[in-house]
Amino acid sequence: MKRIKAIYPGSFDPPTNGHLDLIERGSKIFDELVVAVLGNPEKDPLFSVADRRKMLEAMTADFDNVTVDTFGGLTVDYAMRVGASAVLRGIRAISDYEYELQMALMNRNLQPGLETVFMMPAEKYSYLSSRLVREIAQLGGSIDCLVPPLVAQKLREKIDVAHKFADAEAREHEASGQETPDGKVAERRTKPRKRRS
Numbered sequence: 001m002k003r004i005k006a007i008y009p010g011s012f013d014p015p016t017n018g019h020l021d022l023i024e025r026g027s028k029i030f031d032e033l034v035v036a037v038l039g040n041p042e043k044d045p046l047f048s049v050a051d052r053r054k055m056l057e058a059m060t061a062d063f064d065n066v067t068v069d070t071f072g073g074l075t076v077d078y079a080m081r082v083g084a085s086a087v088l089r090g091i092r093a094i095s096d097y098e099y100e101l102q103m104a105l106m107n108r109n110l111q112p113g114l115e116t117v118f119m120m121p122a123e124k125y126s127y128l129s130s131r132l133v134r135e136i137a138q139l140g141g142s143i144d145c146l147v148p149p150l151v152a153q154k155l156r157e158k159i160d161v162a163h164k165f166a167d168a169e170a171r172e173h174e175a176s177g178q179e180t181p182d183g184k185v186a187e188r189r190t191k192p193r194k195r196r197s
């Protein structure tokens, strides 16, 4: 019997509960599923490809037929390299459809033998995206029900480091009398200085 191997490509920056939901669904219909993290040098990701891979490996450790890999270049070329015959993508809402359709048709044009399979995550994840998770985490909101505990922990660590770095940078700029890019020091400098008594 023919075994179907699929890839689930994406940025996963960071991986969310919605991604995990889709991986679980995909693992039930494909014999093998490779979660493929794109190392896209054009984007400025929050997490390195290695970090994203590690998080996904931990998240998928219980699925026997799921592996995690990284790739660069075209998705269709990667699919051919690993012997996959399907690409799994999630569709959360109608708004995803146009972009996903365009990508699926372009991939089909590039590699006619490769099928794209769309699956829907659970409704509770239909508004969930990595971009919103990053934004909420960066602004101090709770992300605990949006990502697995390990990812929440990594996000908190990453954002703590970023805040410490930004504070140190602001202090350095203040000491040197320069403006920070966000104008924080400039604001303080425009206030009248207290007279020395």
Ligand code: PNS
Binding pocket: 009, 010, 011, 012, 038, 073, 074, 075, 076, 102, 103, 104, 106, 107
């Ligand atoms: O999680 P994302 O960012 O929505 O994933 C998008 C991804 C990685 C599937 C897409 O950008 C992609 O396939 N990139 C690889 C380059 C490629 O094949 N581009 C042509 C797509 S038709």
